[in-house]
Amino acid sequence: MLIVVIEDDYPIANLIKMNLELENFDVKVFSDAESAFDFFSNNEADLILLDIMLPGMNGFELQSRIKKKNIPVIFITAKNDQEDKLMGLKLGADDYITKPFDNRELVLRVKAVLRRSKKKLDNDCLTLGKLKLLKRKHCVLLNGEKLELTPKEFEILYLFMKNYQQVFSREQLINHIWGYDYYGNSRTIDMHIKRLREKLKSYQNIIKTVYGVGYKLDLGKN
Known part of the structure; x- marks a missing residue:
């Protein structure tokens, strides 16, 4: 040092x-x-x-x-x-x-x-397989390649990575990301998850849908 x-x-x-x-x-x-x-x-x-x-x-x-x-x-x-x-x-x-x-x-x-x-x-630095998130630099790398995420997509991914395998309901995600005073449709989470999965490319399957509950991050066999 x-x-x-x-x-x-x-x-x-x-x-x-x-x-x-x-x-x-x-x-x-x-x-x-x-x-x-x-x-x-x-x-x-x-x-x-x-x-x-x-x-x-x-x-x-x-x-x-x-x-x-x-x-x-x-x-x-x-x-x-x-x-x-x-x-x-x-x-x-x-x-x-x-x-x-x-x-x-x-x-x-x-x-x-x-x-x-x-x-x-x-x-500040969270790593999951070939995925690396640098919170302070607001940067996500997949196989060393920078992913272009919106601020909300970044926050969702950070929450998932920080709480690996924890299931979040749509309401919980809204409270964490948008705040308790958000009055929009909870289905906006589905839209952000869909876009986030697309940007994760070969890693899109790490965001698992827990039917009837919500979403979680799980590397599984990815």
Whole structure:
């Protein structure tokens, strides 16, 4: 796992690097936000340890620029200001630690954030046979080929994949996908299921009709 440390205090940066490498993490250190931003233009990381007070672009601005990458961030700062903490959390920080800090505490916080991040990724990517759904990217792949689904079709498939082999009635599907205040005909579900099956091509039979009840997802012999 790669952890990027952005800290302009060299002794602190080197100490963080040493402690993380002792835990078998790969660590890359930057002393300014601009260099880190250039790195993230073409690279990814598993976690960022980001100082707020940096020369030039500060940590808050860098976080705002790379937020779409969805990389977990722990802010590190010498300031113990509540407004800074609130700003960091507002920008999507996963944790916040104030200097001076205990190295053991930092390592424990890093591991905790990485565990939470892994759980999010596990929930984000659902796989069933040759079918893969990436929720965050709103993307469905079949044999590596992207399927063009409408938002409702995507939501139906996500619900099915997340609750594999669970039977949903038409009313339950409407409540999950459209909401309880939907007043349309429940047969609209049949139309969406029909179109979804067509788009799943060779995998269309994984959506099973449970007569008199509703629908479920079941790979079976597909």
